[in-house]
Amino acid sequence: MPEIKLKSDSEDDDTHLRVMDIDGYFIPTFPLPDHEKHFRSMAGWRARSDDVMISAYPKAGTHWVWEVVGMLSRQKAERIPEIKETVMMEGISEETFDNIASPRIMNTHIYFKYLPKDFFDKKCKIVYVIRNPKDIAVSFYNHHKKLLEYEFNGPWEGYVKRFIQGKMDYGSWFDYTLEMERFIKENPGYPIHVVLYEDMKEDSLREIKRLADFLKVDVSDEMVRKIDSLCHFDKMKKEKNVNEDPSEWRDNNPGMYRKGQVADWKNWFTIAQNDMFNTIYKEKMASSKVEIRFSL
Numbered sequence: 481m482p483e484i485k486l487k488s489d490s491e492d493d494d495t496h497l498r499v500m501d502i503d504g505y506f507i508p509t510f511p512l513p514d515h516e517k518h519f520r521s522m523a524g525w526r527a528r529s530d531d532v533m534i535s536a537y538p539k540a541g542t543h544w545v546w547e548v549v550g551m552l553s554r555q556k557a558e559r560i561p562e563i564k565e566t567v568m569m570e571g572i573s574e575e576t577f578d579n580i581a582s583p584r585i586m587n588t589h590i591y592f593k594y595l596p597k598d599f600f601d602k603k604c605k606i607v608y609v610i611r612n613p614k615d616i617a618v619s620f621y622n623h624h625k626k627l628l629e630y631e632f633n634g635p636w637e638g639y640v641k642r643f644i645q646g647k648m649d650y651g652s653w654f655d656y657t658l659e660m661e662r663f664i665k666e667n668p669g670y671p672i673h674v675v676l677y678e679d680m681k682e683d684s685l686r687e688i689k690r691l692a693d694f695l696k697v698d699v700s701d702e703m704v705r706k707i708d709s710l711c712h713f714d715k716m717k718k719e720k721n722v723n724e725d726p727s728e729w730r731d732n733n734p735g736m737y738r739k740g741q742v743a744d745w746k747n748w749f750t751i752a753q754n755d756m757f758n759t760i761y762k763e764k765m766a767s768s769k770v771e772i773r774f775s776l
């Protein structure tokens with residue numbers, strides 16, 4: 481799979497992001513031998529009917545929801561020992577996938593067309609996480625800057641335009657969100673549960689209970705409270721960061737858990753950038769019924 485240095489479309493921006501290019505679709509450079517072969521074969525992998533997929537555009541809160549769903553499905557308020565990257569579809573081989581113990585709580589940022597067909601035939605459950613794209617842009621900017629594999633250290637100014645263009649791994653937030661909406665509309669009855677990051681921040685107990693109902697797991701209020709507390713941002717930052725390899729991060733400082741807030745974008749977007757973003761959002765999302773809150 482060819483590694484490329486992905487440029488943005490802006491003439492005044494000479495930064496690049498180092499990513500993998502699969503026929504014009506971009507994913508990160510995972511340290512997996514024969515990565516391209518595995519990725520291309522994924523559509524043929526075998527699913528299990530109790531597989532669950534956490535799907536989201538990057539930086540929507542995948543780690544948070546994956547941790548909650550992992551605890552709910554084990555029916556134990558206990559820290560998940562692994563990090564979510566070990567069960568991320570686009571970063572593992574078929575052999576690894578086959579050897580994961582059931583129930584497999586997987587996660588991914590890729591389009592459904594790349595996932596195992598069998599997963600959809602077996603009607604495996606999907607939890608889809610959405611977050612407002614302004615906070616995603618800020619979070620992804622920090623992610624791209626801090627993770628050394630991307631070789632990126634550009635200014636925020638150019639990055640906002642790059643984000644709008646979707647010149648990054650997993651492409652455009654707008655395309656992804658519209659595609660997910662299309663899937664939900666065209667597959668009525670498919671077991672897919674939507675969680676909004678902002679709703680989780682507003683009332684995590686309510687959202688964890690909704691997740692438990694969707695997953696059909698019977699959990700006491702006490703268990704929900706314990707899971708909620710273990711998955712609190714500060715606690716996850718402290719207890720999950722220890723599993724990250726510092727050498728992969730700028731200044732040896734793992735940054736997967738950054739701020740964990742709604743509307744941090746207000747500290748980053750200038751008035752002009754915000755106006756530009758709003759105009760483009762209105763245009764691109766004109767047909768969408770997804771209701772997104774940019775602040776609480």
Ligand code: A3P
Pocket residue numbers: 536537538539540541542543544615618619620622711712713714716736737738739740741744
């Ligand atoms: P910020 O960069 O805005 O802080 P993902 O898991 O999809 O990569 O998303 C990462 C974003 O979710 C980061 O956002 C991260 O800090 C935030 N996040 C991770 N764990 C969280 C938690 N337990 N509660 C709230 N936000 C969390």
